[in-house]
Amino acid sequence: MWTTPGIYRQIYPMDEVSNGELANQSLESEQLDKPYVPLALATELTARLYGLKVRAIKELQSYGDKNFHIQVLEEYENPHIKELCPYGYVLKVLNAKDSQYQGLIDGQIAVLNHLTTTQTVTCPRPVLNKEGNLKSLEKLYGKARREDEQVPNERPHALYIVRLYTFIPGELIYGKSCPVNVWYQVGMLCGALDKALNDFHHPGYDKVNWIWSMQRIPDLVKYVHFIQDPKRKALVNDVIKVFEEEVMSKFDKLSQGIIHGDFNEHNILLKERCNQRTTNKDYNVVGILDFGDSSYSCYVFEVSIAIMHMMLEDMVDPLAVGGHVLAGYLKEWKLSDLELSLIKVCVAGRFTQDLILGAKSHSLDPGNEYILLSAEKSWSLLEKLWGVPEELFSAWEKIANSYK
Secondary structure: OOOOOOOOEEEOOHHHOOOOOOOOOOOOOOOOOOOOHHHHHHHHHHHHHEEEEEEEEEOOOOOOOOEEEEEEEEEOOOOOOOOOOOOOOEEEEEEEEEHHOHHHHHHOOOOOOOOHOOOOOOOOOOOOOOOOOOOOEEEEOOOOOOOOOOOOOOHHHHHEEEEEEEOOEEEOOOOOOOOOOHHHHHHHHHHHHHHHOOOOOHHHHHOOOOOHHHHHHHHHHHHHHHHOOHHHHHHHHHHHHHHHHOOHHHHOOEEEEEEEOOOOOOEEEEEEEEEOOOOOEEEEEEEOOOOOOOOOOOOOOOHHHHHEEEEEEEEOOHHHHHHHHHHHHHHHHOHHHHHHHHHHHHHHHHHHHHHHHHHHHHHHHOOOHHHOOOOHHHHHHHHHHHHOOOOOHHHHHHHHHOOO
């Protein structure tokens, strides 16, 4: 039996895989090509590529990739690491499909370098490997299909981008009972990020048009059949129709730049703080993770994504969350009156996008419960949001004004 994962891998020069034409592709393959990376292989990759000796390793949740929190010994062999990160590192093995798009990955790395260099937003810092590169392309093999499968070369294999980032300590928002000031801080972080990237450009983003980009919401009609319930199917069809009519018809009038694209409860870090005025827990928002969905897109989409996900986490008045997030965002970055008027539809559009693509992905990978963590609550909130009158934005505006 093969007992040393990764021993037969080999390195490929980065320019042997084409950047691809991203404008018309949508990462809609029948699989995400999630890499098979047992802990032993992750440990070996860390040592071979980065010269770091692992003393503790833990796999992190991920939608389509493999991520590991790694803590290391003090001895290391990497001339490009001047000082070890005291909190450890995150080893990221990107899925095979996304690993084809070298220019985009370079853009994501450049964004993180820009943010860490300017110190405007706390986020992971890319780490150079022993060769002085910020990524490498590795040929990795799939899991053995039978006990007697001796030769790894007979197994399915693919090329995967491997990167290493510094680990940012903190707690995820997911599952926390947060006061409304946290939603305000989330909005501030979101706005500060968009402001920091306003003058940033990288050619890797020029042709990106992910199926997860909100401008692709009209294309979701071909996936609505993954929704089984007739009433829910009718609801998402209605949202898609209104989004196309009210948002996409005005797309060229919406301000745009590089956005994070996935401001969700699994990507925002908190640190508990002492609040003498209450016995309840209070938090500071301290950082943002995972720029894998970053793209050149509309700022109104960015804040709408944040609102949608914070609604999922609010346990008191989810429909009011939009006002608090919006208040924080507008403190850092401005939106036009037109953009503000479209936020409710954009939030509903993101709920719809999340639910349809989640249902599609779960049908292809039914064992991945991470995909459906928030589905039922999302349906409930989308139904409530879509059923409230347009005066909802006036209520959000009133909340936002209360912070001035």
